[in-house]
Amino acid sequence: xxSQLIELQGRSLQPSGVPAGVLDLFIRRLSALCPLQxxxxxxxxxxxxxxxxxxxxxxxxxxxxxxNEALILLSGLACHYKVLDTARRQMTGFVLPGDxxxxxxxxxxxxxxxxxxxxxxVMGRIDLKQLSALGDKLPNIVLAMMRGASAEQxxxxxxxxxxxxxxxxxxxxxxxxxxxxxxxxxGLVDRGQFELALTQAELGEALGLSxxxxxxxxxxxxxxxxxxxxxxxxxILDFPSLARIAAFDGRYLxx
Amino acid sequence: xxSQLIELQGRSLQPSGVPAGVLDLFIRRLSALCPLQxxxxxxxxxxxxxxxxxxxxxxxxxxxxxxNEALILLSGLACHYKVLDTARRQMTGFVLPGDxxxxxxxxxxxxxxxxxxxxxxVMGRIDLKQLSALGDKLPNIVLAMMRGASAEQxxxxxxxxxxxxxxxxxxxxxxxxxxxxxxxxxGLVDRGQFELALTQAELGEALGLSxxxxxxxxxxxxxxxxxxxxxxxxxILDFPSLARIAAFDGRYLxx
DNA sequence: CGATATCTTGAATTCCTTCAATGGTAGTGG
DNA sequence: CCACTACCATTGAAGGAATTCAAGATATCG
Numbered sequence: 001x002x003s004q005l006i007e008l009q010g011r012s013l014q015p016s017g018v019p020a021g022v023l024d025l026f027i028r029r030l031s032a033l034c035p036l037q038x039x040x041x042x043x044x045x046x047x048x049x050x051x052x053x054x055x056x057x058x059x060x061x062x063x064x065x066x067x068n069e070a071l072i073l074l075s076g077l078a079c080h081y082k083v084l085d086t087a088r089r090q091m092t093g094f095v096l097p098g099d100x101x102x103x104x105x106x107x108x109x110x111x112x113x114x115x116x117x118x119x120x121x122v123m124g125r126i127d128l129k130q131l132s133a134l135g136d137k138l139p140n141i142v143l144a145m146m147r148g149a150s151a152e153q154x155x156x157x158x159x160x161x162x163x164x165x166x167x168x169x170x171x172x173x174x175x176x177x178x179x180x181x182x183x184x185x186x187g188l189v190d191r192g193q194f195e196l197a198l199t200q201a202e203l204g205e206a207l208g209l210s211x212x213x214x215x216x217x218x219x220x221x222x223x224x225x226x227x228x229x230x231x232x233x234x235x236i237l238d239f240p241s242l243a244r245i246a247a248f249d250g251r252y253l254x255x
Numbered sequence: 256x257x258s259q260l261i262e263l264q265g266r267s268l269q270p271s272g273v274p275a276g277v278l279d280l281f282i283r284r285l286s287a288l289c290p291l292q293x294x295x296x297x298x299x300x301x302x303x304x305x306x307x308x309x310x311x312x313x314x315x316x317x318x319x320x321x322x323n324e325a326l327i328l329l330s331g332l333a334c335h336y337k338v339l340d341t342a343r344r345q346m347t348g349f350v351l352p353g354d355x356x357x358x359x360x361x362x363x364x365x366x367x368x369x370x371x372x373x374x375x376x377v378m379g380r381i382d383l384k385q386l387s388a389l390g391d392k393l394p395n396i397v398l399a400m401m402r403g404a405s406a407e408q409x410x411x412x413x414x415x416x417x418x419x420x421x422x423x424x425x426x427x428x429x430x431x432x433x434x435x436x437x438x439x440x441x442g443l444v445d446r447g448q449f450e451l452a453l454t455q456a457e458l459g460e461a462l463g464l465s466x467x468x469x470x471x472x473x474x475x476x477x478x479x480x481x482x483x484x485x486x487x488x489x490x491i492l493d494f495p496s497l498a499r500i501a502a503f504d505g506r507y508l509x510x
Numbered sequence: 511c512g513a514t515a516t517c518t519t520g521a522a523t524t525c526c527t528t529c530a531a532t533g534g535t536a537g538t539g540g
Numbered sequence: 541c542c543a544c545t546a547c548c549a550t551t552g553a554a555g556g557a558a559t560t561c562a563a564g565a566t567a568t569c570g
Contacts, residue, residue, distance in 0.1 A: 064506060082416055085502045090420040092412040103408075107401035112409045112507050146362035149404070153358075154367045156411040157347040161337055163418035164463030165345040168558070199516065208419030210559050215518060231567085247340045251319060252367050423526075454548065465527050470550060486535095 022074055022122065023048055025186045029098025032185050033151070033255050034144035043134055044141050048072065048124040054117050056197070061102055061115035069125045071101040076121025077197050079206065080113045091206040093155055094179065098186045103149035105131075119197020119232070147255040154252040163208045166246070168217045171207045174246035176227060180236050181250045193235040277329055277377065278303055280441045284353025287440050288406070288510050289399035298389055299396050303327065303379040309372050311452070316357055316370035324380045326356040331376025332452050334461065335368045346461040348410055349434065353441045358404035360386075374452020374487070402510040409507040418463045421501070423472045426462045429501035431482060435491050436505045448490040 023045045030036060030044070051074065054060060060078070061071065078095040080102075092113060095101050101115045105128055135142040155178070162171045183194045198206075204214040221227050226242045228235040236242060278300045285291060285299070306329065309315060315326065315333070333350035335357075347368060350356050356370045360383055390397040410433070417426045438449045453461075459469040476482045481497045483490040491497060 080412065082412075084416070084420055086420075088420050090416045092415045104405060107398060107405045107510075109402055109405045109510055112405070113412055143362060146401075147364055149408070150359060150362045150364045150367070153404070153408050153411060156408060156415060157335065157337075157368055159415050160347045160411060160418060161339070161345045163415060165339055165341075165343050200518095201516080211516090212518085212560080213558055216558095219518085255362075255364055455550095456548080466548095467528080467550085468526055471526095474550085 022051055023124070025098040025188075026072055026074060026124065027098075028186050029148075030141075030144045033147040034140050036140055036144065040138050040140055043138060044126075044131075047126045047130050047134060049127070050123075050125045052123060054121045054123050056117055056119050056121075059114050059116045060123065061111045061113075063112065063114050064110050066108075066110045067102065067105050067128070069127055070105050070131055071115075072124040072126065073097055073099050073101055074122040074124050077118040077195075078115055078121060079118060080115055081205070082113055089205050090208065091202070093152065093159065094182075094206070096179075096182050096186065097188060099152075100145065100148060103145070103152060106145060106149055118202065119195075151253060151255065158252055168207075168209055168213055169220055170246050171209070172203075172214070172217045172221060173226070173242045174248050175203075175207060176221075176234065176236065177239070177243050177246055177248040177250070178253070179234070180239065181253055185253075191235075192237065192239070193233060195232060196229075196234045197232050277306055278379070280353040280443075281327055281329060281379065282353075283441050285396075285399045285403075288402040289395050291395055291399065295393050295395055298393060299381075299386075302381045302385050302389060304382070305378075305380045307378060309376045309378050311372055311374050311376075314369050314371045315378065316366045318367065318369050319365050321363075321365045322357065322360050322383070324382055325360050325386055326370075327379040327381065328352055328354050328356055329377040329379050332373040332450075333370055333376060334373060335370055336460070337368055344460050345463065346457075348407065348414065349437075349461070351434075351437050351441065352443060354407075355400065355403060358400065358407060361400060361404060373457065374450075406508060406510065413507055423462070423464055423468055424475055425501050426464070427458075427469070427472045427476060428481070428497045429503050430458075430462060431489065431491065432494070432498050432501055432503040432505070433508070434489070435494065436508055440508075446490075447492065447494070448488060450487060451484075451489045452487050 026048070027036070027041045027045055031041065054076075061067070063082070073095045075097050078101060079091045080093045080095070081089055081091045083089050095115065101123075102111050102113075104111050135145075158174070158178070162174050166174060179196065180189060180192075180194065183189050188194055200214045200218070201211040203209075204211045207214065209217070218227075218229055221242075222229070224241070226236075226238045226245075228237060242248070281303070282291070282296045282300055286296065309331075316322070318337070328350045330352045333356060334346045335348045335350070336344055336346045338344050350370065356378075357366050357368075359366050390400075413429070413433070417429050421429060434451065435444060435447075435449065438444050443449055455469045455473070456466040458464075459466045462469065464472070473482075473484055476497070477484070479496070481491075481493045481500075483492060497503070
């Protein structure tokens with residue numbers, strides 16, 4: 001796993017040696033799941049260690065391996081996926097900044113699916129013993145994490161619906177609506193625009209479509225002036241119309 | 256919700272008024288998730304109340320409603336589903352005997368998807384306050400439930416893979432392999448045969464296929480002498496071959 | 511600036527859907 | 541006991557959505 005300690009960028013250090021600011025998204029995400037008091041947020045932020053960059057297309061969690069730490073995506077993009085016999089690959093969900101990469105640690109279950117980075121990312125780690133001890137003292141922390149797992153479950157179910165009952169255009173629109181909504185929670189959307197380090201081929205792996213068809217589908221949405229996508233950036237031009245096409249109802253993302 | 260108290264069938268009663276035996280599958284399922292001591296199993300079984308029959312095709316949990324009790328399927332079959340604008344319906348997972356219908360109660364999340372019975376079923380309920388109090392005393396109970404939620408998550412992800420990357424025959428084979436494996440855990444498979452109160456149209460809603468194509472796919476599997484399906488019963492004739500077709504690897508079902 | 515990856519386009523094919531009709535089976539009531 | 545009804549399974553034929561194959565255009569990066 002090619003990773004190195006992140007540079008400090010001239011920021012002040014917390015006791016753990018983690019630059020302030022890097023953990024903002026993590027705390028913002030947790031608080032959105034369950035409102036945290038200042039000391040609760042500080043306590044869990046204090047457990048994050050080994051903050052490090054991870055190169056694109058690196059598998060950071062392997063199927064079937066018991067975890068001994070909780071992995072948090074601090075910036076960038078990652079995904080759950082599985083490789084089939086046929087060398088075909090299917091993604092089953094995105095991990096966005098502030099999310100835990102896998103929630104199996106909550107029930108001491110082994111990781112059930114590989115997790116891989118897509119663009120360049122920054123990861124943080126929390127020792128499970130420490131996390132467990134903290135959870136005993138601050139139940140809101142545990143609640144927030146369990147709600148995170150619940151939200152991830154809801155996303156997976158929604159993806160089932162996309163792949164089972166929506167056509168290509170609806171799938172694409174729904175995916176963009178979800179990313180837009182989830183990224184907005186952590187403040188990563190600026191005037192309808194967000195970063196998305198994802199090729200069309202990779203989008204196809206997420207949506208169960210061929211690369212060619214992804215391309216044609218995007219063009220349809222472009223032609224309708226609903227989105228603009230280029231250079232790893234997505235701009236949502238007309239969210240209401242996009243949501244209408246996809247029959248997107250973001251309530252499944254709420255806690 | 257058309258439900259009535261189950262008859263007693265001449266069995267001895269536990270203090271709660273629930274006939275002995277009805278809860279066996281529930282305990283077996285929980286113990287498979289996390290081995291329980293006798294007193295732990297007895298404790299949670301003692302909380303189950305309002306055991307009642309529910310008619311086929313009854314929606315027992317509604318999208319978005321906060322739950323005030325945990326619902327357990329004691330016998331029969333149920334599913335998670337969502338109805339789309341287009342009047343199309345997509346199932347996102349099966350609930351088998353011994354399973355909780357929804358795990359949202361673990362994080363005080365509202366139910367995120369409707370749950371509906373398929374065949375005739377028997378349901379049990381546990382008050383969330385009592386369950387929470389019990390969980391504080393017996394952490395293994397909580398662990399078992401959280402592992403149940405984790406297993407359900409794994410099932411949803413696997414369904415994503417089926418709908419996104421497997422053709423009709425592989426989907427069908429994979430679905431049958433999963434049902435076979437899950438039902439075997441609770442002892443509901445007899446010489447390769449199990450009950451499945453599901454029409455071909457409903458199977459299509461689960462697998463993202465049209466009724467016609469479900470029919471043709473089943474015929475292919477029949478012709479290969481892999482399965483026999485009729486009158487709500489499925490017999491797996493050649494599990495290894497079926498698993499090979501689907502590239503089924505049951506490890507995702509383990510805790 | 512050349513090399514590689516990604517995006518784009520066209521044409522042929524495949525898998526699955528839709529429509530429509532028939533056959534089978536179980537339950538209902540005369 | 542048999543007609544009647546309703547639901548489910550099955551089959552054929554036509555159409556459509558998405559895939560595959562193949563090639564060319566554009567971007568990206570060392």
